[in-house]
Amino acid sequence: MSLNVELKSVARHYGPVKAVDDVSFSAGPGEVIALVGHNGAGKTTLIKLMLGLARPTAGSVAVLGQDPAAGDASVRRRLGYLPENVSFNPALTGRETLRFYVRLKGGRPREENGLLERLGLAHAADRRVGTYSKGMRQRLGLAQAMIGTPAVLLLDEPTTGLDPELRQQFYGIVREMGTAGATVLLCSHALNELEGNAGRVVIMNEGRKIADGSLDELRHIAQLPTKIRLKTAEDGAQRLREWIGEPARLRQINGHIVEFDATPEEKTAFLRRAADQGAPFIDLDMVPPGLDELYAHFLAGRTLR
Numbered sequence: 001m002s003l004n005v006e007l008k009s010v011a012r013h014y015g016p017v018k019a020v021d022d023v024s025f026s027a028g029p030g031e032v033i034a035l036v037g038h039n040g041a042g043k044t045t046l047i048k049l050m051l052g053l054a055r056p057t058a059g060s061v062a063v064l065g066q067d068p069a070a071g072d073a074s075v076r077r078r079l080g081y082l083p084e085n086v087s088f089n090p091a092l093t094g095r096e097t098l099r100f101y102v103r104l105k106g107g108r109p110r111e112e113n114g115l116l117e118r119l120g121l122a123h124a125a126d127r128r129v130g131t132y133s134k135g136m137r138q139r140l141g142l143a144q145a146m147i148g149t150p151a152v153l154l155l156d157e158p159t160t161g162l163d164p165e166l167r168q169q170f171y172g173i174v175r176e177m178g179t180a181g182a183t184v185l186l187c188s189h190a191l192n193e194l195e196g197n198a199g200r201v202v203i204m205n206e207g208r209k210i211a212d213g214s215l216d217e218l219r220h221i222a223q224l225p226t227k228i229r230l231k232t233a234e235d236g237a238q239r240l241r242e243w244i245g246e247p248a249r250l251r252q253i254n255g256h257i258v259e260f261d262a263t264p265e266e267k268t269a270f271l272r273r274a275a276d277q278g279a280p281f282i283d284l285d286m287v288p289p290g291l292d293e294l295y296a297h298f299l300a301g302r303t304l305r
């Protein structure tokens with residue numbers, strides 16, 4: 001598979017601060033990747049390195065096969081970037097703003113109109129940006145990043161200021177971009193919404209990459225327990241408790257719902273036993289560890305490599 005982004009042992013130091021330290025990372029077409037980490041973990045610096053706005057102190061960065069800091073305009077045109085804090089000239093309309101960026105980036109003539117439509121801003125296209133809500137400005141920022149259908153899209157905290165419905169629309173657009181072959185890197189603190197919207201997660205801590213993989217891969221590495229929640233008939237809780245055994249592990253949620261944590265092996269053994277013996281429950285939910293739990297696990301010091 002060809003790679004759209006390839007970082008090899010990259011470091012970026014600012015005096016004594018190791019903003020990025022020995023990070024290797026590659027991404028191919030169609031990958032939607034969540035880049036997560038505490039404040040100051042090095043996420044924005046990584047994005048700046050990929051944009052060519054910062055040069056590595058050590059190691060190499062290649063985006064679309066080129067050094068992004070070398071100033072090759074053809075590579076820059078194929079990169080889309082939504083900064084953390086978008087700011088536009090409030091006196092220009094949405095359409096004028098986008099038209100300006102389309103020209104700057106060498107986009108298609110009148111490309112702004114399709115983008116305004118796609119981002120749900122057509123109705124406000126001729127209003128001044130100064131009158132836009134935060135969510136509208138954010139969508140205008142995304143439209144700007146999508147000019148020229150970029151092969152690599154770098155989005156820093158893209159859903160800040162968007163309400164839940166707009167967030168869903170936003171992730172719909174991100175999925176479409178990924179399906180069309182773009183590499184999308186989403187930098188965010190909103191772990192719960194990244195789950196299900198990013199196929200791969202990269203966790204940064206103090207400039208270093210401490211985990212990298214799909215949620216399933218990270219779950220496999222972390223070996224965190226799955227929550228098993230069982231529902232019984234109104235009068236069946238006691239019988240279920242006795243059947244499961246190990247009362248100390250059980251959490252009684254209410255009169256007929258019991259929950260416990262199971263390692264991957266215990267989960268399989270439990271399901272086998274339930275199928276063989278006809279367990280006394282009427283419904284079962286299994287909740288695997290979420291990204292927030294995996295994040296906490298990897299930050300606790302168990303590094304991937």
Ligand SMILES: Nc1ncnc2c1ncn2[C@@H]1O[C@H](COP(=O)(O)OP(=O)(O)OP(=O)(O)O)[C@@H](O)[C@H]1O
Nearest residue numbers: 014017018019037038039040041042043044045046
């Ligand atoms: N131009 C700079 N000069 C000095 N230090 C810098 C510079 N840019 C970043 N840093 C430092 O490098 C570290 C990583 O910063 P970076 O902005 O990459 O983190 P981040 O993960 O994006 O954080 P946040 O989630 O708060 O945006 C921080 O300690 C920051 O203060």
